[in-house]
Amino acid sequence: MGRSGGIMRWKRMSAFRFLVPSGSPTGIKRLLSTDGLIPRICIVGSGPAGFYTAQHLLKHHRLAQVDVYEKLPVPFGLVRFGVAPDHPEVKNVINTFTQTARSDRCSYYGNVTVGKDITVKELQKAYHAVILSYGAEDNRTLGIPGEDLAGVYTARAFVGWYNGLPENRDLKPDLSSETAVVLGHGNVALDVARILLSPLEILRKTDITEDSLAILARSKVKRVCLVGRRGPLQVAFTIKELREMINLPNARPFLDPTDFKGLGDVVKDAPRPRRRLTELMAKTALGEPGEEVAGRWASASREWSLKFLRSPLEVLPATDGKRARGIRMAVTRLQGSGEMAKAVPTGEVEDLLCGLILSSIGYRSLPIDPALPFDSKQGIIPNNLGRVLGAPGLYCSGWVKRGAVGVILTTMNDSFDTAQFVLEDLQSGALDVSKAKEGSELVRSILQSRGIHPVSFSDWEKIDAAEVARGKLAGKPREKIVDPQEMLELISH
Amino acid sequence: MATSSAVNLLLRAAVASCHRLPSTFRGVARLGSPGRFFHASAPARLSSEDKITVHFITRDGDKLTAQGKVGDSLLDVVVNNNLDIDGFGACEGTLACSTCHLIFEEDVFKKLDAITDEELDMLDLAYGLTETSRLGCQICLQRSLNNMVVRVPESSADVRQSVDIGKNP
Numbered sequence: 001m002g003r004s005g006g007i008m009r010w011k012r013m014s015a016f017r018f019l020v021p022s023g024s025p026t027g028i029k030r031l032l033s034t035d036g037l038i039p040r041i042c043i044v045g046s047g048p049a050g051f052y053t054a055q056h057l058l059k060h061h062r063l064a065q066v067d068v069y070e071k072l073p074v075p076f077g078l079v080r081f082g083v084a085p086d087h088p089e090v091k092n093v094i095n096t097f098t099q100t101a102r103s104d105r106c107s108y109y110g111n112v113t114v115g116k117d118i119t120v121k122e123l124q125k126a127y128h129a130v131i132l133s134y135g136a137e138d139n140r141t142l143g144i145p146g147e148d149l150a151g152v153y154t155a156r157a158f159v160g161w162y163n164g165l166p167e168n169r170d171l172k173p174d175l176s177s178e179t180a181v182v183l184g185h186g187n188v189a190l191d192v193a194r195i196l197l198s199p200l201e202i203l204r205k206t207d208i209t210e211d212s213l214a215i216l217a218r219s220k221v222k223r224v225c226l227v228g229r230r231g232p233l234q235v236a237f238t239i240k241e242l243r244e245m246i247n248l249p250n251a252r253p254f255l256d257p258t259d260f261k262g263l264g265d266v267v268k269d270a271p272r273p274r275r276r277l278t279e280l281m282a283k284t285a286l287g288e289p290g291e292e293v294a295g296r297w298a299s300a301s302r303e304w305s306l307k308f309l310r311s312p313l314e315v316l317p318a319t320d321g322k323r324a325r326g327i328r329m330a331v332t333r334l335q336g337s338g339e340m341a342k343a344v345p346t347g348e349v350e351d352l353l354c355g356l357i358l359s360s361i362g363y364r365s366l367p368i369d370p371a372l373p374f375d376s377k378q379g380i381i382p383n384n385l386g387r388v389l390g391a392p393g394l395y396c397s398g399w400v401k402r403g404a405v406g407v408i409l410t411t412m413n414d415s416f417d418t419a420q421f422v423l424e425d426l427q428s429g430a431l432d433v434s435k436a437k438e439g440s441e442l443v444r445s446i447l448q449s450r451g452i453h454p455v456s457f458s459d460w461e462k463i464d465a466a467e468v469a470r471g472k473l474a475g476k477p478r479e480k481i482v483d484p485q486e487m488l489e490l491i492s493h
Numbered sequence: 494m495a496t497s498s499a500v501n502l503l504l505r506a507a508v509a510s511c512h513r514l515p516s517t518f519r520g521v522a523r524l525g526s527p528g529r530f531f532h533a534s535a536p537a538r539l540s541s542e543d544k545i546t547v548h549f550i551t552r553d554g555d556k557l558t559a560q561g562k563v564g565d566s567l568l569d570v571v572v573n574n575n576l577d578i579d580g581f582g583a584c585e586g587t588l589a590c591s592t593c594h595l596i597f598e599e600d601v602f603k604k605l606d607a608i609t610d611e612e613l614d615m616l617d618l619a620y621g622l623t624e625t626s627r628l629g630c631q632i633c634l635q636r637s638l639n640n641m642v643v644r645v646p647e648s649s650a651d652v653r654q655s656v657d658i659g660k661n662p
Contacts, residue, residue: 093583238618
């Protein structure tokens, strides 16, 4: 235990760095003597955007009280429900979020749906500022015939299912088809493909749900084809995820050499991320693999491929009219070049037979309260650098602010930015704190009158401990509880 | 605070060794529990000669000077010395983010250990990438690096004004 004790201390200390306000004594005195009122700030959503916003506010304001509201009983949003189970190192950010939540000036209220259990207007009555960080809970749809046939799933639901998101726990996808098509060339598409192709003995040691493991164990999927409307120079996934696919045990990449010929020259002067990503694809497609890699690929029983310049037209029904039998795609060509290139149909059509189709063409945010301005075209809250347009005291951060793109780092920077603008507004007086607000006191009484019982952070820590204990029995980091009712019973709500 | 410095002392002992990941570890890393790379090896006897001094130039242009031992990573130096760099080391040194991105002077950069593909992959996502960028968690202190100056890059495209309430204006 000595070793893990050391680790815990490291984490605790590293997190303290974020929370201790770094101020000179004179500055603090000045602040206390002039504006000693406590700014009460509430954050809607407990994913990375919510917690990074909270962290920055607590660190750079020594009085602010920051409360985080979450729809689910459990915190951390996409870190828990989006990050792939075989990427545990990405989830290390939870250690920092946990220290933020344990701060004396931060409270967590899970199991509270803003827009339903309590309105944004009511929150604004209780708090000086409300920051919307509730992410992107919806997905773009294909809008093609046959999209509702059995065998067609959104990658969002599939990811939610294997990560134990309560609303997707009963998805039970049918994996009886040997060929799966993933529509989309982003990181979620690669995550989904990797989970379908990964050897079970790897997944078994992750926090993937028990139910998902059982269904994946019976999977017949041998080939995963990732289809994109545009070309190799427009893929949206990042190189780390691509390299993982290439190095996946028991799966062989099939990249058509003709897609990559001459691309090395084209990207010579491209920005480094695009250049290295393209070079890795081209090397895999055109290069001679070393002996070891060639041997591994030759004996692999599964395969994945990238298909370019195809735009889905229709999911083809099987003879029963209920199940998907394949997908019809328009062959496209590129108009323009680079990141902005557009795919236009050539008129040619191609069918691909497959019984499993996962659409992974992007997430989008939803309006959670009719009183909120919302840009339904872009799927975001209209804002200027995180200040919600035409709504003083309202802010936003993360995906609901700028759309569902980017990695955790992007959201971290973006959330720090929003928090910084809140601090600026506090300093300039644009955000008026001269009138004291009741904060969570008021919210709790409203919730109580409506029969809503919030889950506290220490409640979550009980759920967390139970999950870790269950996982231990199975040799996993945790076994997630997928039923919210069971979570609430565990903390005797 | 007395407790905090006591904890800090314990910490220095706990985070003694560099957790630079050889690329061959990555398969294992994916499966590992968080924090498995933080070895708590026995504290080395510290003499002043063992200490390597590093100067960090922050986003605000301030200079933070700190010391570490040979073998410590630059992430260790930041954590052990409680240096105030927002968001640094989010994935705790497991090559899963690029928040410990640092920019080196050219002659120092040349002295650093070779870079792995995996580090390059994460650097590709870093803000303000330069020709002499590296991830702090992958750089281990060696004697030849004593007194090096490293720069913390701008964190985003927006020019964020530094407002710190409780600090001098």
